[in-house]
Amino acid sequence: MIQLSKVSKEFKTNIALKDLSLEVKAGQIYALLGSNGAGKTTTINLLLGFLQPTGGEVKLDGLTPYSSKKAISERAAYIPENVSLYPFLSGLENLDYFCHLAGIKKPKATLTEILSKCGLESEFHNQKVSEYSKGMRQKVGIAIAYAKEAKVLLLDEPASGLDPAASNELTAILKQLAGEGATILMASHDLFRVRETADRIGILKHGSLVEELDASDVSANTLENMYLQYMKN
Amino acid sequence: MSRIFFNEWKAWIRTGQFRWLILLLTFMLVAVSYFGAQDVANRQAKIDGSKKEVREQWESMGPSNPHGAAHFGSYAFKPLTPLSALDEGVNLTAGRVLRLEGHVQNEVVHSSQSQSVFISYFGPLKASILLQVVIPLLIIFLTYYGIKGEHEQGRVRLLMVQGVSYFRLIIGKVVSVWVLAILILLITLIIQWATFQGSLQPDLLLRSALIVLAYSLFYLVIGSFTAVFCARWAGGASALTVMLAIWVVWLIFLPKVSSWFVQQQNPLPSRHEFKIAMREDRSKGIDGHNPTDEREKALKDSVLGAYGVSSVDSLPINYDGLVMQADEEYGNKVWDKHFGALFEVLQRQKVGMQYAGFLNPFGSLQSLSMGICGTDQWSHLHFQKEAEAYRRVFIKALNDEHAFGGSKTGDWGWKAEQEFFNQIEDFHYENPAYTKVASLYWPDWLSLGIWLFISLSLLGYSSKNLEEAVI
Numbered sequence: 001m002i003q004l005s006k007v008s009k010e011f012k013t014n015i016a017l018k019d020l021s022l023e024v025k026a027g028q029i030y031a032l033l034g035s036n037g038a039g040k041t042t043t044i045n046l047l048l049g050f051l052q053p054t055g056g057e058v059k060l061d062g063l064t065p066y067s068s069k070k071a072i073s074e075r076a077a078y079i080p081e082n083v084s085l086y087p088f089l090s091g092l093e094n095l096d097y098f099c100h101l102a103g104i105k106k107p108k109a110t111l112t113e114i115l116s117k118c119g120l121e122s123e124f125h126n127q128k129v130s131e132y133s134k135g136m137r138q139k140v141g142i143a144i145a146y147a148k149e150a151k152v153l154l155l156d157e158p159a160s161g162l163d164p165a166a167s168n169e170l171t172a173i174l175k176q177l178a179g180e181g182a183t184i185l186m187a188s189h190d191l192f193r194v195r196e197t198a199d200r201i202g203i204l205k206h207g208s209l210v211e212e213l214d215a216s217d218v219s220a221n222t223l224e225n226m227y228l229q230y231m232k233n
Numbered sequence: 234m235s236r237i238f239f240n241e242w243k244a245w246i247r248t249g250q251f252r253w254l255i256l257l258l259t260f261m262l263v264a265v266s267y268f269g270a271q272d273v274a275n276r277q278a279k280i281d282g283s284k285k286e287v288r289e290q291w292e293s294m295g296p297s298n299p300h301g302a303a304h305f306g307s308y309a310f311k312p313l314t315p316l317s318a319l320d321e322g323v324n325l326t327a328g329r330v331l332r333l334e335g336h337v338q339n340e341v342v343h344s345s346q347s348q349s350v351f352i353s354y355f356g357p358l359k360a361s362i363l364l365q366v367v368i369p370l371l372i373i374f375l376t377y378y379g380i381k382g383e384h385e386q387g388r389v390r391l392l393m394v395q396g397v398s399y400f401r402l403i404i405g406k407v408v409s410v411w412v413l414a415i416l417i418l419l420i421t422l423i424i425q426w427a428t429f430q431g432s433l434q435p436d437l438l439l440r441s442a443l444i445v446l447a448y449s450l451f452y453l454v455i456g457s458f459t460a461v462f463c464a465r466w467a468g469g470a471s472a473l474t475v476m477l478a479i480w481v482v483w484l485i486f487l488p489k490v491s492s493w494f495v496q497q498q499n500p501l502p503s504r505h506e507f508k509i510a511m512r513e514d515r516s517k518g519i520d521g522h523n524p525t526d527e528r529e530k531a532l533k534d535s536v537l538g539a540y541g542v543s544s545v546d547s548l549p550i551n552y553d554g555l556v557m558q559a560d561e562e563y564g565n566k567v568w569d570k571h572f573g574a575l576f577e578v579l580q581r582q583k584v585g586m587q588y589a590g591f592l593n594p595f596g597s598l599q600s601l602s603m604g605i606c607g608t609d610q611w612s613h614l615h616f617q618k619e620a621e622a623y624r625r626v627f628i629k630a631l632n633d634e635h636a637f638g639g640s641k642t643g644d645w646g647w648k649a650e651q652e653f654f655n656q657i658e659d660f661h662y663e664n665p666a667y668t669k670v671a672s673l674y675w676p677d678w679l680s681l682g683i684w685l686f687i688s689l690s691l692l693g694y695s696s697k698n699l700e701e702a703v704i
Contacts, residue, residue, distance in 0.1 A: 086388075
């Protein structure tokens with residue numbers, strides 16, 4: 001579903017990615033770990049079609065994102081660290097608005113159902129987003145992806161700033177979506193959350209994948225030591 | 234785009250500061266338009282009253298000497314156009330009453346500015362000030378905050394993933410603010426129509442439609458430029474600073490510089506110089522009260538020859554009337570020469586200011602606004618020329634009556650009957666239909682069109698660049 005083959009991306013002053021190859025299958029959650037500037041966001045931007053690779057091949061659901069932006073916007077959803085919704089709208093109105101922008105028309109009842117499914121309690125559906133916590137906004141962000149019936153979810157630091165309960169909820173929701181067949185790629189710093197959520201983990205350093213492993217093969221402590229070791233080197 | 238549009242409106246309605254700002258401004262505009270329209274109606278009623286009074290005096294003066302009646306004179310009143318309340322233009326300073334009498338061409342007097350200390354100090358609060366100065370500021374602020382909000386909260390990327398291009402996003406915002414501004418303008422126009430006591434003639438409807446068009450073009454230029462800078466600086470404060478600086482340059486600096494330059498290129502004589510030159514030329518004519526004049530001698534010889542008599546006393550007519558008419562005609566030539574030259578300069582100045590609009594769209598809007606409302610320099614000069622044309626017919630009728638009405642030369646005590654005076658019609662002036670003067674304003678329309686093209690092109694270019702920068 002997501003395929004990067006020897007992808008490199010150079011900017012005027014630096015090389016963001018160098019021969020990056022990875023694959024995320026449908027129903028899989030892949031976590032990219034790495035420090036700031038490692039190339040996590042660049043990878044997401046390449047997958048969203050915002051950037052054109054300097055070399056190699058990027059594929060999302062068999063499409064080349066940069067040359068098929070419209071099709072990519074229909075297939076992929078993006079959830080940033082801070083899901084910035086319109087504060088004067090309710091969660092339900094935000095969901096409705098973003099769906100309309102994406103060309104999706106769903107009845108209110110369906111949207112309410114989606115919000116509930118993504119963990120937002122019904123009493124908050126019609127409350128203004130300005131009164132939402134970060135976790136609640138993340139849930140609306142996921143609901144937008146769900147409503148779009150996005151095949152691929154790209155998350156940039158999704159658990160950053162969430163309290164443990166909200167993080168757990170996020171993990172549960174992502175696992176549920178993956179269980180329904182979604183392909184999920186998340187970029188994160190949070191080793192513990194990555195270990196809990198992802199099926200497969202890749203460690204990025206200076207634009208190259210230095211390690212790739214199954215989450216089930218490694219304990220949280222081992223992952224932390226491995227990550228710190230790579231960062232030190 | 235309609236969703237972006239309605240979402241923007243929802244934001245204003247639900248966000249306290251925007252809601253109150255828009256309501257306050259709309260209320261101000263409604264109040265100013267209403268009271269302005271009332272004021273115009275009152276002033277027009279006063280003009281109608283004065284006109285009636287002048288006519289009553291004329292028709293009740295009884296048997297009088299025609300030359301005495303020429304000195305008694307009459308008045309030409311410039312009617313206020315239905316859209317005067319929207320834009321008073323030069324009416325405030327140029328006046329609207331012209332005294333018409335024999336021997337002399339007077340200046341238009343009774344301007345609003347000369348009638349009120351407060352107006353001469355501060356200027357009146359007109360709907361045009363709100364429409365030309367305050368509404369553009371509202372457009373700048375709403376467009377800026379609308380785009381800034383998307384950047385500040387990092388929403389642009391999220392929207393782009395939904396398949397919304399940056400251009401579509403900011404055009405949606407520009408259009409939503411633009412429609413709000415047009416709506417406020419329409420409210421103002423509806424108030425003008427509601428308070429207008431005459432019927433809605435096709436010319437008024439055309440002028441109203443053109444007012445909407447001119448202001449709409451200008452508002453779109455303002456909104457697009459604001460969006461261009463927002464796109465350039467990704468909604469940063471620099472965008473607002475630069476746009477406000479440009480606004481000040483358009484509003485204050487460029488009009489002053491361009492009017493100074495145009496005046497330097499086309500200087501007008503001072504009022505004193507103009508009057509001295511007129512007086513000097515006028516003194517060379519036949520003075521109706523001075524029979525020793527050389528030209529009067531030539532006229533006398535020709536009249537005596539035509540009637541085959543040897544002295545004016547033997548003429549069957551009153552020779553004094555002919556002399557006074559000859560003097561009038563000479564005076565008319567002097568006026569045509571001097572006022573014609575003045576008119577040429579004023580015309581060049583007006584055209585110069587119109588061309589300055591290619592550097593400043595605000596100048597083009599001002600010119601169009603006054604022109605469409607019938608309150609600009611062209612309209613004023615047109616009134617002055619029409620009033621002078623009437624004065625000539627009016628005085629000639631009195632001189633002819635003096636000459637051929639039955640009196641003899643030197644009989645200054647002879648009186649014409651009241652019926653004669655009653656048959657002289659009043660000066661009746663109607664502002665020319667817009668279709669007749671439309672060609673005067675093509676530089677202003679062209680300028681606004683070019684500014685719109687530039688602003689939209691820049692918007693397209695900047696939004697494409699920013700799309701890459703956002704990513």
